[in-house]
Amino acid sequence: MAVHKIRPLVAGNWKMNGLTASVGELSKMAAGVGGLHADLMICPPATLIAAFAKAAQGSPIAIGGQDCHAAASGAHTGDIAAEMLADAGATAVIVGHSERRTDHHETDAQVKAKALAAWRAGLMAIVCVGETRAEREAGKTLDVVGGQLAGSLPDGAAATNLVVAYEPVWAIGTGLTPTPADVAEVHGFIRKRLTERFGEEGGAVRILYGGSVKPSNAGELLTIADVNGALVGGASLKAEDFLGIAAVYR
Numbered sequence: 614m615a616v617h618k619i620r621p622l623v624a625g626n627w628k629m630n631g632l633t634a635s636v637g638e639l640s641k642m643a644a645g646v647g648g649l650h651a652d653l654m655i656c657p658p659a660t661l662i663a664a665f666a667k668a669a670q671g672s673p674i675a676i677g678g679q680d681c682h683a684a685a686s687g688a689h690t691g692d693i694a695a696e697m698l699a700d701a702g703a704t705a706v707i708v709g710h711s712e713r714r715t716d717h718h719e720t721d722a723q724v725k726a727k728a729l730a731a732w733r734a735g736l737m738a739i740v741c742v743g744e745t746r747a748e749r750e751a752g753k754t755l756d757v758v759g760g761q762l763a764g765s766l767p768d769g770a771a772a773t774n775l776v777v778a779y780e781p782v783w784a785i786g787t788g789l790t791p792t793p794a795d796v797a798e799v800h801g802f803i804r805k806r807l808t809e810r811f812g813e814e815g816g817a818v819r820i821l822y823g824g825s826v827k828p829s830n831a832g833e834l835l836t837i838a839d840v841n842g843a844l845v846g847g848a849s850l851k852a853e854d855f856l857g858i859a860a861v862y863r
């Protein structure tokens with residue numbers, strides 16, 4: 614298998630945080646990203662996508678959504694189509710985040726339909742997978758992640774349309790992180806599954822680690838084999854912290 618030089622991605626998931634005044638934080642990020650050997654992305658709440666896309670124009674920061682509906686339009690009160698995210702200026706969308714899987718009971722089949730919707734709208738899909746604490750303690754981590762990959766990833770994945778984010782549910786917002794050996798094991802497993810299914814392209818798909826990434830642990834986590842960047846929650850809300858994480862790639 615050819616060794617790919619993968620350009621890392623540091624993506625910030627703002628979750629349900631941010632008001633119009635937060636555009637100032639994005640502008641600070643845009644001003645500080647020079648010289649990084651990585652792609653950067655911020656996924657603000659949908660209400661801020663258009664404003665953030667405008668503010669990020671001319672900077673290397675891409676803007677993404679946090680979820681989309683599988684349909685392009687229709688009677689789905691409160692939902693957002695991938696086409697609407699693209700129209701507002703997003704170039705990517707997170708699908709299958711554990712908070713969606715838990716809070717909204719999203720299944721692998723629904724996540725797959727959302728990833729296909731993202732592609733239909735020309736967006737990159739950032740598909741999240743990860744085990745709960747109980748699943749890890751029962752020794753089922755690779756089974757769970759393997760099942761999520763098989764069920765959530767559509768055929769036709771390529772490095773340009775897919776990013777996989779490994780986010781252990783128990784590490785999200787808790788300050789806990791897996792050991793480097795555990796991260797290496799899961800990322801290596803995901804890479805194997807991607808190359809088995811998608812061949813050469815699967816070898817080039819970025820695999821992000823997510824869960825309590827902060828400037829103080831980014832150096833350790835982001836230099837592990839097959840970790841091609843981070844999906845950052847809390848620490849992506851402040852320009853200083855987000856840039857401190859991305860600085861691993863300076």
Ligand SMILES: O=C(CO)COP(=O)(O)O
Pocket residue numbers: 626710780784785786787788823824825826844845846847848
């Ligand atoms: O869920 C996450 C990113 O999608 C991770 O969140 P935290 O970085 O706040 O743990």
